Amino acid sequence: MHILIAPNAFKNSLTALEAAAAIQKGLYSSPLKCTSTCFPIADGGDGTAALIIEKFKARRVELKVQDALGRAISSSLGFIDKGQTAVIEMADASGLRRLKTTELNPMMASSFGTGQLISAALDEGVSKIIIAMGGSATVDGGCGILSALGFAFLDEGNRKLRPVPRDLIRLNRIDASKADPRIVNCEFIVLCDVDNHLLGPNGAAAVFGPQKGADTKAVAQLDQFLSRLARIAEAQSGRAIDKLSYSGTAGGAAAGLHAFINAKLVNGIDYFLDLTGFDEELKKADLLITGEGSLDAQTLQGKGPFGVAKRALIKNIPVIGLAGKVPLSPPAELLKYFKALMAIGNEPVPLSEAVQNTAINLERTARNIGDLLDSANT
Known part of the structure; x- marks a missing residue:
């Protein structure tokens, strides 16, 4: 046997x-x-990138980034496909495991550090970036990531907002004029470990907000912000993200990246199994x-x-x-x-x-x- x-x-x-x-x-x-x-195995959740990096004996690069609360931490990313593909773990920069339970505050948490990892990957000249998105401490719709890539978030008076939900609830427009131009020539794959939509009772704020420290009032505010983001994203990018499959992943970060950098959202476990050759091993079992x-x-x-x-x-x-x-x-x-x-x-x-x-x-x-x-x- x-x-x-x-x-x-x-x-x-x-x-x-x-x-x-x-x-x-x-x-x-x-x-x-x-x-x-x-x-x-891993399904896009915490530990997915580490497994991929291990299975491919990939080159790993360590660097300083910000955690979800803006503090400097050490993080890393890996490179496979002869250096052409970067593998990033969102939880390694913007994850729940980086914070104490008493520090959880999704109204002030940002995915900026994950954007720093993406920027570092682009510095290496990659043509594809795989992002495992589970385990984040954020419900910022990916605005922190986009901010690190040069996007600006403006209110009605064209004043720049910090990329955290407490400020972004006043979001009126997203300025992409200074976005990193290398984004256009890079393929982004987001591995999703949940199939929740962005908004509503089964959305990113309602289901995952409490796990990240949101009380009832904060959940309502987060859902309001994400709804606003969805309207602006569709108006500016032409992509509807509110009912998109997997759009609730990582506090809506999957939705934001799909809208503004054309990221492809995929079932995390299926992508992982295909990438790592699981079916060949299964044949022997x-x-x-x-x-x-x-x-x-x-x-x-x-x-x-x-x-x-x-x-x-x-x-x-x-x-x-x-x-x-x-x-x-x-x-x-x-x-x-x-x-x-x-x-x-x-x-x-x-x-x-x-x-x-x-x-x-x-x-x-x-x-x-x-x-x-x-x-x-x-």
Whole structure:
């Protein structure tokens, strides 16, 4: 038996690489005679660029940029395709993980640092930039990124606004006259880990604003700002972004980049799997094991485990999904893709303790899977 191990990261606990290693260790500690391949995955969320850079053994460049609150931090980007393609992680500059919980403030948070990474990539002469957008601390519609690329945001009196929602709520016009001219000759690919629209009850502000520190009042203000941005963007660029698929990604940054630099928004996991040659590894597999922190109805909205399970189903390869949290009654649609869904915890414990024990629990659960498969084969 050959087992393909392809987990996503377990949020706030293990990287995808660490999760895959724990599962493999558990399998090999069982009596099951098997071979396995670790193929950690990412869907555009935090850690995606790091995995791509690792898989391609890419050249990495480190530089100073601003975090979401404007402080100087060290960040990096990678180069693949003989240096012609840059790979950027938005979370590495403008991410939630760069801030303390007490610092979260999407009304004042900007994606400017991610724009600095893009500018640095253009300095290297690339013809394509891949941006993994998950895990941002911002709901600025990408205005911070655009500001770093030379766009200016003006109010009704043509006064320049800071690229943060608290000021941008007065936005009247976007001046592209000093935008970096190199943008025109560069292809931008945005890897999206959610399929939410920009506006409304399922939009960037309502769904993700609270996770980034927005209270009820701030959510309403953020949605108002994004609605204003959408109207101005359509008037100036001719591109409607309010109901565009994936437009809510990274606090609407995906929408802003689509409108003003013609970025292509793609399903993050599908692009990642195609780029990294996942299907070739899948051909060799008799069983696929995947997982992430939670496997539930949201998994079907383009999350990494769904992406790999969907491809396995086409090839009639059974899939086992491992997670810290699994619904008591999983949706029937989810069970179409997973042969088994297994929660890795053994007993009720506080979330903080469960997060700390993720590696141990993954290893133990994988060993149990190996024991069961070995028993079935004897």
